[in-house]
Amino acid sequence: xxVQTIATTSAPGTTGAPETDRDTAFGPAVALSCRECGExxxxxxxxxxxxxxxxxxxxYEFPSGDPEALRAAxxxxxxxxxxxxxxxxxxxxxxxxxNMNPGFTKLVRADNLARELGVTGGLHVKDDSxxxxxxxxxxxxxxxxxxxxxxxxxxxSCSSTGNLAGAVGAAAAxxxxxxxxxxxxDLEAGKVVMAAVYGGDLVGIEGNYDDVNRFCSxxxxxxxxxxxxxxxxxxxxxxxxGSKTLxxxxxEQLGWRLPDNIxxxxxxxxxxxxxxxxxxxxxxxxLVEEKPYRIFGAQAAGCSPVSTAFKNGHDVVRPVKPxxxxxxxxIGNPADGPYVLDIARRTGGAVEDVTDEEVVDAIKLLARxxxxxxxxxxxxxxxxxxxxxxxxxxxxxxxxxxxNTGDGLKTLDAVAPTTGPSAVIRPDLDSLRDAxxxxxxxxxxxxxxxxxxx
Amino acid sequence: xxVQTIATTSAPGTTGAPETDRDTAFGPAVALSCRECGExxxxxxxxxxxxxxxxxxxxYEFPSGDPEALRAAxxxxxxxxxxxxxxxxxxxxxxxxxNMNPGFTKLVRADNLARELGVTGGLHVKDDSxxxxxxxxxxxxxxxxxxxxxxxxxxxSCSSTGNLAGAVGAAAAxxxxxxxxxxxxDLEAGKVVMAAVYGGDLVGIEGNYDDVNRFCSxxxxxxxxxxxxxxxxxxxxxxxxGSKTLxxxxxEQLGWRLPDNIxxxxxxxxxxxxxxxxxxxxxxxxLVEEKPYRIFGAQAAGCSPVSTAFKNGHDVVRPVKPxxxxxxxxIGNPADGPYVLDIARRTGGAVEDVTDEEVVDAIKLLARxxxxxxxxxxxxxxxxxxxxxxxxxxxxxxxxxxxNTGDGLKTLDAVAPTTGPSAVIRPDLDSLRDAxxxxxxxxxxxxxxxxxxx
Numbered sequence: 037x038x039v040q041t042i043a044t045t046s047a048p049g050t051t052g053a054p055e056t057d058r059d060t061a062f063g064p065a066v067a068l069s070c071r072e073c074g075e076x077x078x079x080x081x082x083x084x085x086x087x088x089x090x091x092x093x094x095x096y097e098f099p100s101g102d103p104e105a106l107r108a109a110x111x112x113x114x115x116x117x118x119x120x121x122x123x124x125x126x127x128x129x130x131x132x133x134x135n136m137n138p139g140f141t142k143l144v145r146a147d148n149l150a151r152e153l154g155v156t157g158g159l160h161v162k163d164d165s166x167x168x169x170x171x172x173x174x175x176x177x178x179x180x181x182x183x184x185x186x187x188x189x190x191x192x193s194c195s196s197t198g199n200l201a202g203a204v205g206a207a208a209a210x211x212x213x214x215x216x217x218x219x220x221x222d223l224e225a226g227k228v229v230m231a232a233v234y235g236g237d238l239v240g241i242e243g244n245y246d247d248v249n250r251f252c253s254x255x256x257x258x259x260x261x262x263x264x265x266x267x268x269x270x271x272x273x274x275x276x277x278g279s280k281t282l283x284x285x286x287x288e289q290l291g292w293r294l295p296d297n298i299x300x301x302x303x304x305x306x307x308x309x310x311x312x313x314x315x316x317x318x319x320x321x322x323l324v325e326e327k328p329y330r331i332f333g334a335q336a337a338g339c340s341p342v343s344t345a346f347k348n349g350h351d352v353v354r355p356v357k358p359x360x361x362x363x364x365x366x367i368g369n370p371a372d373g374p375y376v377l378d379i380a381r382r383t384g385g386a387v388e389d390v391t392d393e394e395v396v397d398a399i400k401l402l403a404r405x406x407x408x409x410x411x412x413x414x415x416x417x418x419x420x421x422x423x424x425x426x427x428x429x430x431x432x433x434x435x436x437x438x439x440n441t442g443d444g445l446k447t448l449d450a451v452a453p454t455t456g457p458s459a460v461i462r463p464d465l466d467s468l469r470d471a472x473x474x475x476x477x478x479x480x481x482x483x484x485x486x487x488x489x490x
Numbered sequence: 491x492x493v494q495t496i497a498t499t500s501a502p503g504t505t506g507a508p509e510t511d512r513d514t515a516f517g518p519a520v521a522l523s524c525r526e527c528g529e530x531x532x533x534x535x536x537x538x539x540x541x542x543x544x545x546x547x548x549x550y551e552f553p554s555g556d557p558e559a560l561r562a563a564x565x566x567x568x569x570x571x572x573x574x575x576x577x578x579x580x581x582x583x584x585x586x587x588x589n590m591n592p593g594f595t596k597l598v599r600a601d602n603l604a605r606e607l608g609v610t611g612g613l614h615v616k617d618d619s620x621x622x623x624x625x626x627x628x629x630x631x632x633x634x635x636x637x638x639x640x641x642x643x644x645x646x647s648c649s650s651t652g653n654l655a656g657a658v659g660a661a662a663a664x665x666x667x668x669x670x671x672x673x674x675x676d677l678e679a680g681k682v683v684m685a686a687v688y689g690g691d692l693v694g695i696e697g698n699y700d701d702v703n704r705f706c707s708x709x710x711x712x713x714x715x716x717x718x719x720x721x722x723x724x725x726x727x728x729x730x731x732g733s734k735t736l737x738x739x740x741x742e743q744l745g746w747r748l749p750d751n752i753x754x755x756x757x758x759x760x761x762x763x764x765x766x767x768x769x770x771x772x773x774x775x776x777l778v779e780e781k782p783y784r785i786f787g788a789q790a791a792g793c794s795p796v797s798t799a800f801k802n803g804h805d806v807v808r809p810v811k812p813x814x815x816x817x818x819x820x821i822g823n824p825a826d827g828p829y830v831l832d833i834a835r836r837t838g839g840a841v842e843d844v845t846d847e848e849v850v851d852a853i854k855l856l857a858r859x860x861x862x863x864x865x866x867x868x869x870x871x872x873x874x875x876x877x878x879x880x881x882x883x884x885x886x887x888x889x890x891x892x893x894n895t896g897d898g899l900k901t902l903d904a905v906a907p908t909t910g911p912s913a914v915i916r917p918d919l920d921s922l923r924d925a926x927x928x929x930x931x932x933x934x935x936x937x938x939x940x941x942x943x944x
Binding site: 134137147168169170206207209210212216219225228229233235236237238239241242248250251399400404405407409443444445446452455456458459460462465468471473474477 | 860
């Protein structure tokens with residue numbers, strides 16, 4: 037491993053890293069480009085434009101070719117995100133490297149939920165709880181790991197309140213990186229265990245999530261952070277590309293078709309923008325037929341700066357102080373908020389928010405209709421879907437995909453106060469017969485039999 | 491739905507259920523046959539032989555045909571257990587029915603773990619935490635759901651201490667069954683939430699797991715249980731077949747080859763016997779080339795009746811009172827214990843057990859080497875694998891598959907006492923620099939750089 041050197045006069049948003057063979061390490065990616073001013077930079081561990089401080093994203097030169105052949109190559113690929121390696125900033129041999137290999141999670145046909153919500157055009161849940169550490173974060177981390185390898189980083193790091201810590205810890209363990217993850221010191225015990233079990237270093241910071249982020253920014257610019265790849269900071273342009281695979285998978289799993297509507301949760305807003313980017317790429321490459329689609333953003337009412345801006349017709353997003361049970365979405369100052377507004381407006385979508393009570397109701401609704409136990413972020417998207425239908429903002433006769441990006445096992449506290457046994461009884465049949473819930477069922481059954489006979 | 495009638499003089503181990511069109515409902519399955527005396531019975535909700543009280547299992551008539559064509563048909567099937575529908579007691583159109591569609595979980599090439607354990611012949615983890623409710627129970631419940639449909643049951647039930655309750659609750663919700671699951675009343679709060687969130691009835695029984703089981707057996711024989719399919723009692727022969735899919739997937743994912751060794755956890759022992767059944771079927775159908783394989787059983791020392799019998803050369807298994815953190819394996823009187831002994835001896839395998847401390851160590855070992863966070867049952871199999879190698883019972887030069895059948899998120903308590911942050915620091919770089927763990931790394935890095943230069 038080459039020894040990394042830090043430039044003493046680093047430009048804003050850059051960190052030094054050793055040069056490696058970048059001709060092949062990033063596949064079809066050719067540059068980083070500024071989302072604001074369009075300025076281009078070489079592929080590197082850089083996350084902000086040196087001209088205008090705008091966010092950088094990966095730019096590609098995709099080979100022109102027969103879409104049929106590309107579709108066939110993808111379908112013959114592995115059952116994970118690497119089937120889309122030709123569309124990602126990763127080397128062609130990525131599938132043979134040690135990585136968590138996330139993705140190709142189930143697109144669940146949700147007929148029961150559709151009936152409850154009155155959706156007649158077809159409803160699907162893209163269920164990312166099936167990823168290795170049970171959240172969509174495995175997708176973004178998987179790409180960041182390959183970038184870290186290319187840049188010669190030896191330690192993987194991030195700031196996190198839960199899902200990302202686990203994803204980084206697991207991926208680093210398997211890929212042979214050291215990891216050091218920073219979390220607020222007062223995180224719930226369960227989340228600490230999940231983040232620490234992979235054997236990397238987990239550091240509690242005395243402060244809140246904003247303090248953790250500030251600390252990480254400071255560390256990146258310091259020699260102490262030499263050789264460290266922060267997946268969501270100096271590797272962020274690569275990391276973000278992982279979310280494109282959600283768009284690819286949804287369309288492939290629909291039979292290489294665009295859905296009419298997609299409902300996406302908003303934390304930083306990055307995921308929503310990358311899903312749009314992915315859909316546009318599929319159209320441009322001829323992998324799906326072009327047609328209108330609408331992208332809807334979902335927030336919790338207790339952290340709804342983008343929803344508020346959308347409803348008020350604003351172009352800028354005013355930061356808020358989060359107060360919601362949907363902690364994985366609780367980013368009060370979402371970096372990609374303005375781009376989310378653009379996309380929602382351009383595609384004819386919307387941004388909506390739901391209360392914590394509606395989040396809990398939606399988690400339970402999804403569980404009892406489809407057997408999917410979502411984390412709070414999934415309660416936000418399903419709750420927002422219901423609200424969008426009820427308010428006439430989303431056409432129930434159109435085909436809709438709603439995202440569940442995490443696992444209910446990680447946010448048990450959200451439903452625990454209102455979820456428990458129907459009864460506690462002695463181990464005999466009389467006790468069962470006398471239990472209220474059982475008597476009610478028996479009466480219901482008799483009523484429906486009598487109704488059937490009438 | 492036909493109204494079910496209960497025979498007033500039911501034979502042992504039988505329950506009445508309405509006749510349905512069974513010609514197609516069970517695919518290639520043709521009968522139930524007694525594992526002890528070989529007597530055959532029609533396919534029905536029956537679990538014990540009316541002649542000798544032995545356990546019944548599903549008997550098939552597989553079509554003879556070209557193995558190449560069958561392999562191709564399987565490979566063209568869905569990415570779940572229904573790709574093996576031609577080998578399971580399910581209808582041909584099973585993939586179009588509402589079901590959780592578990593299976594085709596990752597077979598993870600575990601090179602890091604292999605290095606730690608000294609395995610040179612190739613090591614793979616079959617990671618069933620990727621199933622919809624994150625345990626292998628989704629496989630067995632998926633088959634039981636289809637049998638319940640065929641028999642006209644309206645309620646799905648089971649006794650459970652955790653994983654099975656969640657799997658039944660989720661599957662019933664999606665498939666449109668009522669569910670009523672029985673658990674010991676003092677189960678941990680988290681497990682109660684997981685089992686109850688799917689909206690079915692969850693009933694706490696004042697007593698231990700044995701009391702719950704006795705209660706369920708009583709309920710099956712009573713009119714109160716009319717229309718109820720207990721997945722692990724009166725649907726047990728079908729349920730058990732779900733475990734065969736682990737064998738099918740392992741061999742297909744290896745490129746239609748048998749591994750040399752498989753390490754399987756033992757609770758009732760059913761899973762191990764069905765994996766052997768599945769391997770035998772693959773050989774018989776010509777889907778894999780016949781060669782010797784060894785099956786190893788893994789128990790926790792605190793519930794090791796089969797391991798004890800194996801080591802003592804006994805044919806019978808003496809029941810024990812379980813006392814182990816591996817609660818999903820804590821069956822003191824394993825019904826299939828004698829068959830497990832037969833299979834381990836016939837194939838040249840073994841049965842071994844590890845202490846709770848070794849279980850915890852093995853969970854952490856798997857997490858830090860492969861990024862897989864296993865439940866305690868996975869700690870048992872990995873711990874036993876290590877012990878088998880160290881004691882010379884398993885050849886490290888042979889190709890080995892070790893099963894992880896559940897998810898660490900469900901047994902956080904096992905690792906929580908010994909898993910935590912490396913440090914808690916103030917949000918400044920000096921605090922990081924001074925933290926013990928960080929100083930140690932810096933020293934290690936300097937030493938390895940100096941060693942590299944020397």
